[in-house]
Amino acid sequence: MEDRRYLPNDRAIQQLVRLRSTVGTIVMTPSQFKDAHFSPLGSFFYFSEQNIANDPLTIALAEREKSNAFKTLSTIIFVSTRDSKGFSVSGYIDLEQSLRSFKTVGVKSHPWAEIFAGHRRLEPDQQDLSFISWNNGKVFYNDSDNYKIIPDAVKGLSFLYKGDGSILTIEKYITEEHSLCTFIESPKHGSAVIYDHRIRRKM
Structure with a gap:
């Protein structure tokens, strides 16, 4: 002093x-x-085994947490919401990679502990598979550990799952009745779509 x-x-x-x-x-x-x-937290910590918020998106993601960790299912989340400044943003998130990054690194991923507890919204950002800021029109694309981005002028945005070579075409998931596509309206997180891919072989 x-x-x-x-x-x-x-x-x-x-x-x-x-x-x-x-x-x-x-x-x-x-x-x-x-x-x-x-x-x-470690790779053997699961939010699905804790008390989580009573929110449709939070519950749906908790149901998929272990399947993604065990590599029997791979989930991409599309979220359309508002950021902390009130601007509209949307993007696609690789659930498995994002959860794994949080549990082992923490500060370089989405704040999943607060999201599952209901204290924070799930907001896509520039580190995710795809991110759009509607305020300034900026678009970002990133490959993840699990997916490679495949932009196609005809088919639209697609994701190649690296583990088994399967291609997930977003337009096909949305326009056709697809059992592995789930639409969710969350009071907390806004509009969301969950795309599930059943992995053909365990990694």
């Missing part, structure tokens, strides 16, 4: 702290602190 008299403002103090200017003390930035204190 004595040093505060010789520094111009709190911002300067924070900069010095980040540069480890405090003698004999190792300090971290807020992001480094969060990384260091994150305790991985």
Whole structure:
């Protein structure tokens, strides 16, 4: 506290702290602190075995959690909602990869613990398979561990499942009666569509 008299403002103090200017003390930035204190849940932790929010989307995802982890089912989630600023966003999320990333990395994925607890909305973002910000028209595509993006001018957006080579054509899932396509209206998360793919062989 004595040093505060010789520094111009709190911002300067924070900069010095980040540069480890405090003698004999190792300090971290807020992001480094969060990384260091994150305790991985582990691959054998399942939200479906915990108390989860009574929401149709949350319940549907919990029902698919273990099947995705065991590689008997692969699920893509389409979500159309509003971001924290109130702008419309939509995108496709690889459920298995996103859950696995959260359980082992935590800070680099969707906040699944808060989502399953009902405290946060599931919002797609630029790290997902596909993301559209309707406010500025920006579109992002990313391959995941499980899927390769296949844009097709005729068939529309498709996903190639890397494990067995199957192609999931979104338009076909939507326009035809498909037992593995589920439409959900969630009071919390907005409109969602769940696309399930039964894996032909266990990975």
